[in-house]
Amino acid sequence: xxxxxxxxxxxxxxxxxxxxxxxxxxxxxxxxxxxxxxxxxxxxxxxxxxxxxxxxxxxxxxxxxxxxxxxxxxxxxxxxxxxxxxxxxxxxxxxxxxxxxxxxxxxxxxxxxxxxxxxxxxxxxxxxxxxxxxxxxxxxxxxxxxxxxxxxxxxxxxxxxxxxxxxxxxxxxxxxxxxxxxxxxxxxxxxxxxxxxxxxxxxxxxxxxxxxxxxxxxxxxxxxxxxxxxxxxxxxxxxxxxxxxxxxxxxxxxxxxxxxxxxxxxxxxxxxxxxxxxxxxxxxx
Amino acid sequence: xxxxxxxxxxxxxxxxxxxxxxxxxxxxxxxxxxxxxxxxxxxxxxxxxxxxxxxxxxxxxxxxxxxxxxxxxxxxxxxxxxxxxxxxxxxxxxxxxxxxxxxxxxxxxxxxxxxxxxxxxxxxxxxxxxxxxxxxxxxxxxxxxxxxxxxxxxxxxxxxxxxxxxxxxxxxxxxxxxxxxxxxxxxxxxxxxxxxxxxxxxxxxxxxxxxxxxxxxxxxxxxxxxxxxxxxxxxxxxxxxxxxxxxxxxxxxxxxxxxxxxxxxxxxxxxxxxxxxxxxxxxxxxxxxxxxxxxxxxxxxxxxxxxxxxxxxxxxxxxxxxxx
Numbered sequence: 001x002x003x004x005x006x007x008x009x010x011x012x013x014x015x016x017x018x019x020x021x022x023x024x025x026x027x028x029x030x031x032x033x034x035x036x037x038x039x040x041x042x043x044x045x046x047x048x049x050x051x052x053x054x055x056x057x058x059x060x061x062x063x064x065x066x067x068x069x070x071x072x073x074x075x076x077x078x079x080x081x082x083x084x085x086x087x088x089x090x091x092x093x094x095x096x097x098x099x100x101x102x103x104x105x106x107x108x109x110x111x112x113x114x115x116x117x118x119x120x121x122x123x124x125x126x127x128x129x130x131x132x133x134x135x136x137x138x139x140x141x142x143x144x145x146x147x148x149x150x151x152x153x154x155x156x157x158x159x160x161x162x163x164x165x166x167x168x169x170x171x172x173x174x175x176x177x178x179x180x181x182x183x184x185x186x187x188x189x190x191x192x193x194x195x196x197x198x199x200x201x202x203x204x205x206x207x208x209x210x211x212x213x214x215x216x217x218x219x220x221x222x223x224x225x226x227x228x229x230x231x232x233x234x235x236x237x238x239x240x241x242x243x244x245x246x247x248x249x250x251x252x253x254x255x256x257x258x259x260x261x262x263x264x265x266x267x268x269x270x271x272x273x274x275x276x277x278x279x280x281x282x283x284x285x
Numbered sequence: 286x287x288x289x290x291x292x293x294x295x296x297x298x299x300x301x302x303x304x305x306x307x308x309x310x311x312x313x314x315x316x317x318x319x320x321x322x323x324x325x326x327x328x329x330x331x332x333x334x335x336x337x338x339x340x341x342x343x344x345x346x347x348x349x350x351x352x353x354x355x356x357x358x359x360x361x362x363x364x365x366x367x368x369x370x371x372x373x374x375x376x377x378x379x380x381x382x383x384x385x386x387x388x389x390x391x392x393x394x395x396x397x398x399x400x401x402x403x404x405x406x407x408x409x410x411x412x413x414x415x416x417x418x419x420x421x422x423x424x425x426x427x428x429x430x431x432x433x434x435x436x437x438x439x440x441x442x443x444x445x446x447x448x449x450x451x452x453x454x455x456x457x458x459x460x461x462x463x464x465x466x467x468x469x470x471x472x473x474x475x476x477x478x479x480x481x482x483x484x485x486x487x488x489x490x491x492x493x494x495x496x497x498x499x500x501x502x503x504x505x506x507x508x509x510x511x512x513x514x515x516x517x518x519x520x521x522x523x524x525x526x527x528x529x530x531x532x533x534x535x536x537x538x539x540x541x542x543x544x545x546x547x548x549x550x551x552x553x554x555x556x557x558x559x560x561x562x563x564x565x566x567x568x569x570x571x572x573x574x575x576x577x578x579x580x581x582x583x584x585x586x587x588x589x590x591x592x593x594x595x596x597x598x599x600x601x602x603x604x605x606x607x608x609x
Contacts, residue, residue, distance in 0.1 A: 033397075080579065087586035090342065094539045097532070098578030105572035221528075225408075228401045261412045269405040273390055276398035 004135070005250050011139040011208075013246020014146035018201035019223035020230070020238040021153065022194030028170045028233035029190050031089050032081065035096040038220020039103035040195045044069040044202030045211040046107055049116050058121045066199030073195025077188050100216070108213050115212035142204050149197065150239070157235075166190060170233065222249075222264070229268045231281025241279060304452060308445045316448050317516070322557050323455040324513050325537065329549035330462050331505035332534040337544040338466060339498050340478030342400045344531055345407025349380040349503040351414070351526035353510030356380070358427040358520040359420070369433055373454065373511045380507025384500045392495040395481070407531055414522040426521025451512050458505050459550075465501065466546055474498055540581050542588025551589050 023037045047065035052058055076099060084095050124141050127134040157163035165186055169176045177183040205219065226245055230237030245264055252260030271279055308316040328350055335341045356379030357372045391402055414421045421427065434446055465471050473494055476484040485491050514520040524530070533556075534549070541552025563573045585592045 080583065084582050084586070087582045090543070091539070091582045091586055094536060094578055095582040097536070098575040098582065101571045101575030101578065103575075105569045105575060109569065109572075221408075225405075228404065232397060232401075258416055262409070262416060265405065265409045265412055269402075269409050272398070272402045272405050276394040276402060278401075281398075 005254055006247060007135060007139050007143075009247035009250035010243060011142045011246070012249055013243040014143050015201045015205050016219070016223050016226050016245060017239050017242035018146055018149060018197050018204075019219070020226040020242055021150075021235055022197040023223065023227050024230075024233060024235060024238050025166075025190055026194045027227070029166065029173065030081075030187055032092045032096065033089075033232075034194070035093065036076070036099040036103060037096075037195070037198050038216040038223065039100040040069050040073055041198040041202040041220060041223075042211070042213070042216040043072070043103055043107065044199030045118070045206040045215060046111050046116075047199075048203040048206055049111070049118055049211050052118060058119075058124075062200075062203050065203050066196045069199030069202070070192045070196035073198075074188055074192040077191040081191075082184065082187070104213060104216060111211075113213055115210040117210050118206040120207045138207065142208075145200075145204060149200065153193075153197075153235075162186075162189075225264060225268050227278075229271050229278055231275075231278030234278065234280035237278060237280030305449075308448050313444050316444055318557065318561070320444075320448055320451050320512075320516055322553060323451060324509050324516065325533070325553045325557070326550045327455050327458045327462075328506055328509040328513075329534040329537045329541075329553050330459060330546075331502045331509065333538050333543070333546075333549045334462060334465075334474075334498060334502045334505070336535070336538060337546075337548070338471065338474045338478060339495065341395060341495070341499075342535070343403040344400045344535075345403030345405075345410075346502075346506060346534055347526050347528070347530035348383060348403070348407045348410050349506035350510035350513070350530055351410065351520075351522070352380040352383050352503075353377055353507030354514035354520040354525040355414070355421065355427070356507070357511040358430050358514050361430040361432065362427060367433070369435065369450065369515070373508060373515075376511030376514070377504050377507040380503045380510065381500055384503030388496040388499050392492040392499065403531075407526070408528070411522055411526045411528070414526055421522065424522065426519055426524065428519040428521075430518065432515060432518060447516065451516065454508065454512065458508055462505060463546060470494075470497075536578065538588075540577070540588060542590025542592075545588075545590040545594075548588055548590035555589065 019037065019041050023034055026032060026034050026037070044065045047068050048058075048061035051061040051064050055061075080095060080099065081092060084092055087095070120138055124138045126137055128137050128140070129135070155163075157167060165176060165181055169183060169186055173183055176186075202215075205215075209215065209219075222245065226242045227238055229245075230239075230241035244267070248263050248267065249260060252263045256263070275281065307319065311319075328346075331349075332343065332346045335343055335346075353376035355376075357376035360372050360375040361367055361369075387406060391399060394402060415423055418424075434443065435450065466474075473484060473489050476487075476489075477491055477494060481491050484494075510525055514525065517524070537552035537556050538549045539552070540555055541550065542548030559573065559577065560570060563570050567573070581588070587595070
């Protein structure tokens, strides 16, 4: 009983981490709190729904939807964000809020407001029993996928030249620019990767929660809380806090069902009260 | 100079007459709209006190707005025979109390941390208000509380009466906030925004000043929230404490122009005007609002006020050129 509850928690935490890490890396590099991130996340769920509706293949949706989302993210960076540096970080924040609002409105126009179910393929359905316990396969798949992406990101960040540039840009983007690296291209790439991860999270969460226009608010807010509590710009912080939050969420629903949402927010308030920059946040940003 | 003064007085009197006669000219629907406009103006101005004049962005300003509303609504429900002005006072006092509790914590930080801390507390308060349904009524909120008027039986039956009451209170608030910016204290505030360390070296106490500004801002937000609750005869978690209520004044301030005193008022006016127009033609308010936000940030980074002042500057320089 507890173990399956913990599994729910970890799977949700992994999805939160997928969204949060994209948000985090964008903030770390560009200093932009991307309020449209959750909207992209939801949009990918809808893309997947449409792709599955046309081709009937979930795997194709898993492949195509995040890439489409990433393309939109790159477009947004290129067309809107890059031209609004004059407005400062505060202006960029408002800009991303505007984009989020436009995306949500368009989703309601195109796909309607009712929640759309998404069926997972037969291989991922049902339970698998390991050491006498039954686990739902799909949740195992989600955890595995998220760990895979995490490993990929770690490799990219710490084992490639590009990762080195990204990490250098996080600590001092002007210096990197001065060294002759096309920082705008790097920004665009990072924005794309970030929205791709959000898109992936959106696709894998769709079968669990169905797709509906309130998804961005519901899950997006949680992911936002994760990033803030873990410390803006810290991937490790986001990972740890995402897992804690997933567990808090699933166990909270079981034991203090009324006050489960309070638990998470209270945890954030407590952490921020003593460490205003989050658990692993840098001192000054 | 004397001429200037008399023009000013005439303008003031004309404005007062206009405001007094307004409800009889434009009807109840638009009267209520003017009241809402005034309430949100005071709310946005109280946020701009923090954001524009002290450089502190808060993602949870709805906390104080909501506390004001809940304070007033609870007082009117549970204390029989309470008059309306003390009730508004209780609302504002509730907001101030919350600010006093939070201030030792929040004045130590600034920037992103300040914004995030407020997001956390605002959400905490929102969820708690939803869950403590025995006191707050949960999702339904507190509605239909008695609203004694100053001269009439109930404010809810005479919107014109409420209009005058709200206008007097809110007008006083606007004047007070404007007055604060003109005092030496207001100058220190701007100093903290521009260079906190320097103000510290000059011998002013930065955290204490921030705390005073914070409490003042909460006070005005509380009054706005209290009147908002009265104008709807309903205080609910979603309507008064929700995330949208925290973002509304930020966006309005951004559209109007951060840092100029009257910017937020202009922003609220534009906001409400657009809302009114959109609802007449199309259902999707979100789409138009989003597009407007994007356009403002892209093309008017200093807000409408900044745009107007740069336009004035250009006109002036042109007329100077013509003279020479």
